[in-house]
Amino acid sequence: MKRQKIPIHLRRKNVVILVLCVLFITFITIEIYKHSPLFVGLTTGTSVKANSIYKIVIDAGHGGKDPGANGASGKEEKEYTLALSKKIYELLKQERMFEPYLTRADDTYVALADRAKFANELGADAFISIHGNTFSDSEVSGTETYYYANSSRQLAYVLHEHLIKAQGFRDRNVRKQDWKVLVYSEVPAVLAEIGYLTNNKEEAAMLDSDGQVRTAQAIVNGLKQYFTQGHVK
Numbered sequence: 001m002k003r004q005k006i007p008i009h010l011r012r013k014n015v016v017i018l019v020l021c022v023l024f025i026t027f028i029t030i031e032i033y034k035h036s037p038l039f040v041g042l043t044t045g046t047s048v049k050a051n052s053i054y055k056i057v058i059d060a061g062h063g064g065k066d067p068g069a070n071g072a073s074g075k076e077e078k079e080y081t082l083a084l085s086k087k088i089y090e091l092l093k094q095e096r097m098f099e100p101y102l103t104r105a106d107d108t109y110v111a112l113a114d115r116a117k118f119a120n121e122l123g124a125d126a127f128i129s130i131h132g133n134t135f136s137d138s139e140v141s142g143t144e145t146y147y148y149a150n151s152s153r154q155l156a157y158v159l160h161e162h163l164i165k166a167q168g169f170r171d172r173n174v175r176k177q178d179w180k181v182l183v184y185s186e187v188p189a190v191l192a193e194i195g196y197l198t199n200n201k202e203e204a205a206m207l208d209s210d211g212q213v214r215t216a217q218a219i220v221n222g223l224k225q226y227f228t229q230g231h232v233k
């Protein structure tokens with residue numbers, strides 16, 4: 001069978017139609033997907049971070065002229081928060097996916113607003129403030145994890161679940177509270193009241209070095225889960 005030759009002007013017309021079709025389909029695809037998180041992430045690199053390094057700010061509560069709570073033994077909260085924060089920092093440094101920072105690495109006073117500002121200016125992926133709780137009734141014990149912005153809620157739940165499992169302290173739930181350091185944070189921020197320093201037994205467990213490593217590892221594991229799988233509930 002003899003192939004019919006298509007006149008050159010018709011071939012050109014076909015090419016023009018094809019190009020217009022491709023442009024039209026590309027335009028429609030962009031219009032449909034331009035607001036999806038995946039597309040935003042791919043174009044700006046903010047929402048989706050494939051193989052990225054996550055900047056984590058660990059905030060040791062209190063410090064310097066602000067001792068925080070007095071534990072059952074008389075030890076000050078600022079010492080506990082610094083010891084635990086340093087352990088979290090060291091464990092995070094061993095993970096390729098994390099770049100950790102401390103708001104204070106020694107016994108110095110840092111204002112609450114400056115702690116949040118540090119994380120904001122760094123463009124941190126998470127801000128975690130470490131505290132030990134206190135109450136007039138020494139019988140009260142347990143772990144409470146706080147968030148303020150709804151965008152921080154998921155991180156609070158993931159970390160809380162890991163803390164409860166690792167420490168075995170009473171589950172006093174995730175709570176929403178306008179702690180200043182959380183309100184000032186523009187990045188996902190959580191404040192963990194690890195346990196009650198005013199409870200004899202809990203304070204001993206919190207001051208124990210091995211116990212601190214377990215708690216630190218729980219926070220690292222929680223962060224890993226949060227940044228790799230996201231949701232737990």
Ligand SMILES: [Zn+2]
Nearest residue numbers: 061068131132
């Ligand atoms: Zn505190």
